[in-house]
Amino acid sequence: MTIDEQVKALEYGTATIVPKNGLKEKLLLASKEKRPLRIKLGCDPTAPDLHLGHAVVLKKMRQFQELGHTIILIVGDFTTKIGDPTGRNKARPQLSDDEIKKNSATYLKQFSKVVDVKKVEIRKNSEWFGKMSAADFIKIIARHTLARILERDDFTNRFKQGVPINMHELVYPIVQGYDSVMVQADIEMGGTDQLFNCLVGRAAQETHGRRPQVVISMPLLRGLDGSDKMSKSAGNYVGLTEDANTMYAKIMSIPDELIEEYLDLASSFDQKECQELKKRIAKGENPMLVKKELACNITEHYHSTVLAKKAEEYFTTQVQNRSLESKEFEERFLESLKLPKKTIGLLDLCAALEKKRSKSMLRDLIREGAVSVNGEKLTNVHHIFSKLEIGMKIKIGKRGYYELV
């Protein structure tokens, strides 16, 4: 592959590249200096569960790896050891060395589902921050201005809304940015939600007189419910290590309008194959059939052809043709449903459970007698539950089985 061909292949599917022509320049540099590029990826050891959303970035990194470049995985253990001293941010618990070690191992195992971990350079940022003095730390943060740091979306919003920002939160992006200086990153990768942090790394290298890294961000994959980005906390994710049956069934649960996005970002189909599958839907083929190929392709990648086929079979016999009694499929998903507020209307309850359908569709279903609670049909759209109870079984349409937990 020529440099231009590499640029084309690597730029395909990315969301942003800063600066625009940066990738080509880095590839030329690597070729001139006869060395692999150093591609940085930061990982948060408090959240070691990787899902298809993370895999969007990992797949692009795999591509770099296949071209002979070096992936540097930075375990952000320094701030994790500090935790959130204010106790307000529960997403940042303080972890012990043992927990970090354990989480990092879990992380790597999942990482290996996409990239060749044997070739990955793994670094912990406590290597340089752990021994650092307060004085040296102040010298590092001095190179950044408040205005630039406040440009980060969530800071901007919190600042405008008067939601407190504690001072340590402001220095964490600088900590991440300094990692780029220390590992001499040529490129940093992340989802578009990491763009800001990656750009701080670029600024940090510049202020330290280094050649600044190119930042490549990948689009965010929406979650299974199509409402927001895939995340563990939203419960709308497919974990990279989930068993084949679950993985297959979860992908089958995405609304049809997500199929194209999942083909592009989550599957292993190449550009051409993706286009053909999209064409089939455009021509009026039942999207379910394309979705099955998608589910099969993804399951195959993370498991095997055999297990993917078995998952398809399981889904068809046990889930697709299921009755109220065959609860196996539903039970897998009940974990993610939370008990709604105490008083709730039937229509709102249905909307909360069955996110794929619009309220007007659900209204019709109720009127048609297609909604039942504990086996009893409810046809009054304005029915109010004075109290919801755990264990209550709700059926919406032909395939929506729910149990409150």
Next chain:
Amino acid sequence: MTIDEQVKALEYGTATIVPKNGLKEKLLLASKEKRPLRIKLGCDPTAPDLHLGHAVVLKKMRQFQELGHTIILIVGDFTTKIGDPTGRNKARPQLSDDEIKKNSATYLKQFSKVVDVKKVEIRKNSEWFGKMSAADFIKIIARHTLARILERDDFTNRFKQGVPINMHELVYPIVQGYDSVMVQADIEMGGTDQLFNCLVGRAAQETHGRRPQVVISMPLLRGLDGSDKMSKSAGNYVGLTEDANTMYAKIMSIPDELIEEYLDLASSFDQKECQELKKRIAKGENPMLVKKELACNITEHYHSTVLAKKAEEYFTTQVQNRSLESKEFEERFLESLKLPKKTIGLLDLCAALEKKRSKSMLRDLIREGAVSVNGEKLTNVHHIFSKLEIGMKIKIGKRGYYELV
């Protein structure tokens, strides 16, 4: 003295006490716990030249000392050793250990002009910050929010005006605040311009579960020119170690409207004596006579009665009755005059030099022939100097002798 009498005496002349009744509470606490109060004062080892402005705070501290309390002088050497890594802030040069030691000694010598230094507890904040790790430092700053730190006037203004604030500047108030935690300050003192920093110390103690210090701020003494607060950089100051003749003459140079302020804040006259002197002016006595008593009192405090008398004599014979030839007095002050812009009108030049007089007064003086340049009378108010030269001698009225430097 009863506690209430002490409160009254100590509160006299202060600008702000936070919280309002805090001083009494602290005095009661000290009495209950049978221990002296710990009164913190921070000092900046980059600016070891103390002047009458600083003495306003020191005199109040002396009062605490006389009541048996302990003054803790904190030498802020930690941030001084870091300096300003961005190089933008020239007021914060990076000092070596030797320079800090030298400056601290100079500082103490001047400090001793007002308080009993033998009884002062001297601490350097490098004691606790010097060995601190970056991780512990982050835990300390985490206890403060950005919004609170940005409340400081200069930060607020710079932020609003888009003037860059580097991240290390934001953590410096927290560094000062943490000093209060470490020395277990009961009270922190400063000028009103230090109020914000002192309040951060109060907040720091609270977040560390300590009893928060009371903050006492003293009014800022205006400089000799009456235009702004006394400061070395404005050149409008009287240094505590200046020789008696200079000190006396400088005080004689203040405009009449500053006499009351100097009586209250800079002299050693007690409340009653101040009131009597003020009354004499109110009754129509020549303010010059009261100013002489003020100059004598201040010079006496920093030198001796004998030297104060000699300074008065010197002023009367050599300065007050001086001719163009007796340049001794002027030469002392010429240092502080900067060469004005290249092209300047006569009236503007006079106004720049003779700050005590209004433009209309100066206009009259020019018309009366009371202004001369290099011995030549200039009576045209609209005269323009195409070029000003170093060494040019300007006489304005009977007593305004200037030489451009």
